[in-house]
Every structure is written in C-alpha cells, then in structure tokens.
Amino acid sequence: MDTTTGKVRSAPVIGGGIAGPVTAMALQRAGIEATIYEAYDGPAENVGGGMGLAPNGFQAFDAIGVGDAVRAVSTATSGLVLHSWNGKKLAEFGTLPGIDPTRFVMRAELFGALRQAAEERGVPTVYGKRIVRATEDADGVTAHFEDGTTATADVLIGADGVRSTVRRLIDPNAPEPQFAGTAGFGAMVTVADVSPTKGWMHMTFGKRCFFAWQVFDDGTGIWFVNLPVPQALSVGEQRERGAAYWIEHLRQLCSEDDTPAEQMLAATDPKTMLFAGSTENMSPDVTWSRGRMVLTGDAAHAPSSSSGQGASLAAESAVELARCLRDLPLPQALARYEELRRPRVEKIIKETARTNARKAAGPVARVIRDALLPIMFKLAKPESRLWQFRYPIDFDAPVA
Structure with a gap:
C-alpha cells in the first residue's frame, strides 16, 4: 500500500x-x-x-x-416477446430508443x-x-x-x-x-422445422413451466426452461437423473403449450444438455x-x-x-x-x-397473471x- x-x-x-x-x-x-x-x-x-x-x-x-x-x-437481439400458454402475446419489449440492444x-x-x-x-x-x-x-x-x-x-x-x-x-x-422457486435447463440445437425468430427471444408462461426460445437464420437455436420445483435442485441432482430423462419430462410438461418446445426438445442431443441448477437470489x-x-x-x-x-x-x-x-x-x-x-x-x-x-405461478395465479400482465405492460412507459x-x-x- x-x-x-x-x-x-x-x-x-x-x-x-x-x-x-x-x-x-x-x-x-x-x-x-x-x-x-x-x-x-x-x-x-x-x-x-x-x-x-x-x-x-x-x-x-x-x-x-x-x-x-x-x-x-x-449476438444482438431485437427484443423479447412474452406469451401465455395458448400462444396469446402478452407483451413485446424492443430495444429502447438511444440504447444498444441486449446481446445473447x-x-x-x-x-x-x-x-x-x-x-x-x-x-x-x-x-x-x-x-x-x-x-x-x-x-x-x-x-x-x-x-x-x-x-x-x-x-x-x-x-x-x-x-x-x-x-x-x-x-x-x-x-x-435464496431459492427462487425454479430450476433451469437448456441447450443449443439445430432445428429444421422451426422458423427463425428474426432476432427476437420468445418466452412463454406455460401451464407447467416457463419455456423460452430463439432460432437464428442458420437454423441453429437456443431453448431454456425454468421448471417450478418444490425445493432447490442442484446441478449434480439434475445430472444424476440424466439428460434423456429431463428431455422427455420437459416434453411432457410443455405438451399443452403453444410453443415449439416439442420440436426443439426432440432435436436436443442429450450430450449437449445444459443444467443450471436452481434459480437463486x-x-x-x-x-x-x-x-x-x-x-x-x-x-x-x-x-x-x-x-x-x-x-x-x-x-x-x-x-x-x-x-x-x-x-x-x-x-x-x-x-x-x-x-x-x-x-x-x-x-x-x-x-x-x-x-x-x-414463472412459478399455480393454476389460479396463472389465470390472474395472464389477465393482468397485458394491462400492466400497456400502462408502463418504456422510459x-x-x-x-x-x-x-x-x-x-x-x-x-
């Protein structure tokens, strides 16, 4: 010193x-x-x-x-699009004026x-x-x-x-x-039957989990899931179950939602599965x-x-x-x-x-959330x- x-x-x-x-x-x-x-x-x-x-x-x-x-x-992103489980658009957030884009x-x-x-x-x-x-x-x-x-x-x-x-x-x-109520999963994939999202990241508040995806112009894409779980789930515990188990489990959980989860999970190589453990604050x-x-x-x-x-x-x-x-x-x-x-x-x-x-909302809270979010986002000023x-x-x- x-x-x-x-x-x-x-x-x-x-x-x-x-x-x-x-x-x-x-x-x-x-x-x-x-x-x-x-x-x-x-x-x-x-x-x-x-x-x-x-x-x-x-x-x-x-x-x-x-x-x-x-x-x-x-990679620069154009913004975020939020959906409900049935495909209804809840909100869209583009790049704010005078601000550089978020990058992935x-x-x-x-x-x-x-x-x-x-x-x-x-x-x-x-x-x-x-x-x-x-x-x-x-x-x-x-x-x-x-x-x-x-x-x-x-x-x-x-x-x-x-x-x-x-x-x-x-x-x-x-x-x-502090455990925040969900566990994270994701993967990079190549999908021929999912359209490019033109720089937008799409996020869906599904019935049983939160699913997000982005597909690039070359056919590669990224998906991730936040899965509500009752207690913290470590990366080691996720890996112990095995990637093949989680891919099939997540496919079932996302089956009722209007998303490309089925195609993107099916295209996921278990060897490339990414485990993020529990979300924490x-x-x-x-x-x-x-x-x-x-x-x-x-x-x-x-x-x-x-x-x-x-x-x-x-x-x-x-x-x-x-x-x-x-x-x-x-x-x-x-x-x-x-x-x-x-x-x-x-x-x-x-x-x-x-x-x-x-993300971790139950059945009743999900209905309230999907009803209120469009109003909240419409009233909120971008600035x-x-x-x-x-x-x-x-x-x-x-x-x-």
Whole structure:
C-alpha cells in the first residue's frame, strides 16, 4: 500500500469465473497489481448455459476496453416477446430508443473471451487455489489456500460467485442464497422445422413451466426452461437423473403449450444438455466488506437468471470497485463502492423476485397473471425501464 496516501497497490482476486477476470483487468487499468486465484485445476470451459448481456453491461466492458471482444462472441437481439400458454402475446419489449440492444451469449464463450483478454494483458491466473481462511494486520491481508500456500496484498477481493467462501470469511453468519422457486435447463440445437425468430427471444408462461426460445437464420437455436420445483435442485441432482430423462419430462410438461418446445426438445442431443441448477437470489443482508476484504459480482449481489442482469451487474461493480480503490484510501474506498452499488443492485433484485413469482405461478395465479400482465405492460412507459440499461461509466473520472 502507498504509505503516503493509504491507497491500494495490490489485490488477489478470488474466483476465475466471469467477475474475476473483469475485476482483475479493471484493477490493472487502475494501476493496481492483480492476480486471479481459481479453486479449480483449470479453466471452466463448456460450463453453463446462455445468458443475456444488457446494454449497461457493455458500458462497463467498454470502460475497460473489452467490449468489442465480448461483442465478437455474442449476438444482438431485437427484443423479447412474452406469451401465455395458448400462444396469446402478452407483451413485446424492443430495444429502447438511444440504447444498444441486449446481446445473447453462451457463458462458455463469454468466459473464454474474458479469459483471453486477461491473458493478453498479462493478468496472471493461478489454478488449484481454494481459499480456506484469511488473516489481516496493519500492513495487509493474507489469503491462505487449501494447499498450504498464501498470497499477501493490500486488499482481498472475493469474486467467487453465489456460494462465495470470501463472503463467509467476511461474515461467518452470512446468509445463503435464496431459492427462487425454479430450476433451469437448456441447450443449443439445430432445428429444421422451426422458423427463425428474426432476432427476437420468445418466452412463454406455460401451464407447467416457463419455456423460452430463439432460432437464428442458420437454423441453429437456443431453448431454456425454468421448471417450478418444490425445493432447490442442484446441478449434480439434475445430472444424476440424466439428460434423456429431463428431455422427455420437459416434453411432457410443455405438451399443452403453444410453443415449439416439442420440436426443439426432440432435436436436443442429450450430450449437449445444459443444467443450471436452481434459480437463486442473494439476500440484501450480505455484508459486502470488512477490514481489508470486499465482495464483488455474484458473491455480493446475485440476481437470479430471470433478471438478465447477472453478468452485467457484476461487470459494473468490478469497474466501480477498481475506480474507488484507485482514488480513495482503503476504508473510504470500500464505503464509497458500496454507496455507489448497493441501492442499484438491490432494486434490480427486487424487480427480479416479481418475475420469478410469475414463472412459478399455480393454476389460479396463472389465470390472474395472464389477465393482468397485458394491462400492466400497456400502462408502463418504456422510459420507466431506462434506469436499468443506462449506466455510463467514465473510468478516468475521479471518484469523489
């Protein structure tokens, strides 16, 4: 640490998923030496399904110069179309005026692009480093790893996801992620008998599950399902049943809905089935920092996948944390970071909870939902959603 200013000069970033590389690159740009420590023995290739990257996420990516790399592996979408189980259109959300389109990306492709960008910038990643504890003194913080090695720096950053170990090191009584009522499944497919959707993602509130799909002009497509389940379902539990079981089970559940689920599920190769586990929200009661340790990304604030904002919010927070650490002494930097970020992410998480409730609606609630949603969306002004998608970051501007 710079003893004259009290500002941070080095930071280990715990977690090599999405938030980790973005945080490390943002720190590097801020003049802070950063190393990524990943618990697994190698990169998590071909893990996870598809996701939306909102315009505000790209504003964060652009702030550290990786926006074009992410655009290269993602596809612009025209908007979303919501349907009821019988095919009735409930609402349509196109790209808002003055806002870039949301883009679709497979998690593996996004991870690969960010990992490559970090490598090209000389940001080191050390694999097989599972943090077990941390110790602090007046001069710094030391991460202790399961293999007996350590890493000492000015501040330790937990970017280790929704089941963060660093979160428990900051607060041993930290809340666990909250089950949001559904489990996720998906796959990339090639379908000859389903028309291209011209850039639109279609989503159906089905009788027994939520089904979404998009078909590209080359005949490839993506589908995903949010299946209401009575209790949390892990990825391991999904895989234990087997992809063939779930494909047939989901076909039966979607059989009464007016969607191309039958064709797209039939075209799914079980080997390519993607399991997402349960949808989860992070409680707003999380303690974001203590002493020389701080959280970012899903470790601090994890909206469920229904938000379409998980990766984008993580990128925003990573960039803002780096700016605060660059410009302010450590205690003030962490306090200012939380002031900048907590109100925004908690508002989005609250909005997402409403969406999750709609997906898991029972028979009576489904009828009420399908009757009220068209009215609600018709009355809502498009500009009322701009706050989510417009979050410009001037990286070079000083943090007050």
